[in-house]
Amino acid sequence: MKRVSLTQHLVEEQRLHNSIPAELRLLIEVVARACKTISHSVGKGALGDILGSADTENIQGEVQKKLDVISNEILLEANEWGGHLAAMASEEMESIHPIPNRYPMGEYMLLFDPLDGSSNIDVNVSIGTIFSVLKAPEGMGTPTEADFMQAGSMQVAAGYAVYGPQTMLVLTTGNGVNCFTLDREMGSWVLTQRHMMIPEATKEFAINMSNQRHWHAPVQRYVDELLAGSTGVRGKDFNMRWIASMVADVHRILNRGGIFMYPADTRDTSMPGKLRLMYEANPMAMIVEQAGGAATDGRTRILDIAPHKLHQRVPVFLGSKSEVERVSSYHAE
Numbered sequence: 353m354k355r356v357s358l359t360q361h362l363v364e365e366q367r368l369h370n371s372i373p374a375e376l377r378l379l380i381e382v383v384a385r386a387c388k389t390i391s392h393s394v395g396k397g398a399l400g401d402i403l404g405s406a407d408t409e410n411i412q413g414e415v416q417k418k419l420d421v422i423s424n425e426i427l428l429e430a431n432e433w434g435g436h437l438a439a440m441a442s443e444e445m446e447s448i449h450p451i452p453n454r455y456p457m458g459e460y461m462l463l464f465d466p467l468d469g470s471s472n473i474d475v476n477v478s479i480g481t482i483f484s485v486l487k488a489p490e491g492m493g494t495p496t497e498a499d500f501m502q503a504g505s506m507q508v509a510a511g512y513a514v515y516g517p518q519t520m521l522v523l524t525t526g527n528g529v530n531c532f533t534l535d536r537e538m539g540s541w542v543l544t545q546r547h548m549m550i551p552e553a554t555k556e557f558a559i560n561m562s563n564q565r566h567w568h569a570p571v572q573r574y575v576d577e578l579l580a581g582s583t584g585v586r587g588k589d590f591n592m593r594w595i596a597s598m599v600a601d602v603h604r605i606l607n608r609g610g611i612f613m614y615p616a617d618t619r620d621t622s623m624p625g626k627l628r629l630m631y632e633a634n635p636m637a638m639i640v641e642q643a644g645g646a647a648t649d650g651r652t653r654i655l656d657i658a659p660h661k662l663h664q665r666v667p668v669f670l671g672s673k674s675e676v677e678r679v680s681s682y683h684a685e
């Protein structure tokens with residue numbers, strides 16, 4: 353097999369689709385390099401003093417793990433110097449991070465969930481990094497949070513790295529989804545899957561069942577029908593998987609189909625769901641749609657949601673199109 357590196361692939365995509373200017377390519381390469389550094393830290397585990405709590409809280413009131421903080425710093429440092437950026441925003445930081453002393457101002461804005469699946473860090477289960485790239489608005493002055501308030505459909509690139517048995521980078525710039533595997537000996541990203549497409553036929557669903565008693569009626573109905581299997585209206589049995597790292601659950605769905613759900617529930621109406629629109633739902637929705645799947649909040653296409661704040665949360669239903677359409681139709685009834 354001819355080895356195609358990340359850089360070669362991006363240059364080729366620019367030639368074919370004219371969708372990756374050199375500045376965007378460099379930005380993606382810097383993010384990929386930062387993910388490589390995070391992957392090295394993850395691989396060290398206890399030997400690298402990366403496990404356990406940092407004894408601090410992020411803006412969402414969640415206790416930060418050491419690796420949440422380390423990954424955030426790695427991404428900030430790499431992109432402050434390397435990318436063509438005007439500003440960054442992170443799940444782990446209260447407010448945006450404008451790039452200091454940059455003239456002319458960079459033309460992109462980067463958002464990230466530096467470490468996704470934090471509860472899995474200390475138990476050696478797959479975790480990841482999720483990122484999203486927006487264009488800086490024309491004529492932007494000093495970057496503000498308002499500049500980031502763009503719908504997901506405005507993303508020019510989105511991706512995630514998954515730190516599992518293999519480290520992989522899954523990327524879209526709007527012309528399909530491609531997957532790169534980190535060659536740990538050579539330190540390079542090698543293209544290993546072109547044009548990933550989510551299989552339509554599925555018998556798998558992913559949801560945290562421990563929240564069942566709190567769900568709203570449409571989700572209760574949809575999951576009840578899945579659980580009834582061949583004895584119910586679906587006429588076939590379904591299997592369940594829940595890794596509790598969105599990157600790992602989405603990666604499985606990209607490869608073998610299925611639906612991922614993190615619904616809103618009856619507990620706290622000020623907190624619609626757990627996942628964050630800007631750092632988790634939007635980039636994953638772009639990837640899933642580019643792979644032929646669908647992503648909604650139950651009523652609205654995720655990529656059409658107009659954000660009103662940086663750390664906004666949304667319910668998420670994504671994966672194989674017909675399943676997402678079915679659960680969305682139950683919300684409409």
Ligand SMILES: O=P(O)(O)OC[C@H]1O[C@](O)(COP(=O)(O)O)[C@@H](O)[C@@H]1O
Pocket residue numbers: 443465467468469470471560596597598599614626
């Ligand atoms: O622990 P729960 O409620 O099952 O939630 C799991 C979900 O939370 C997340 O870990 C949230 O991401 P963070 O680790 O970035 O906060 C998702 O990756 C995952 O799907």
Ligand SMILES: [Mg+2]
Pocket residue numbers: 465467468469598632
């Ligand atoms: Mg996350």
Ligand SMILES: [Mg+2]
Pocket residue numbers: 420443465466467468469470
């Ligand atoms: Mg996180």
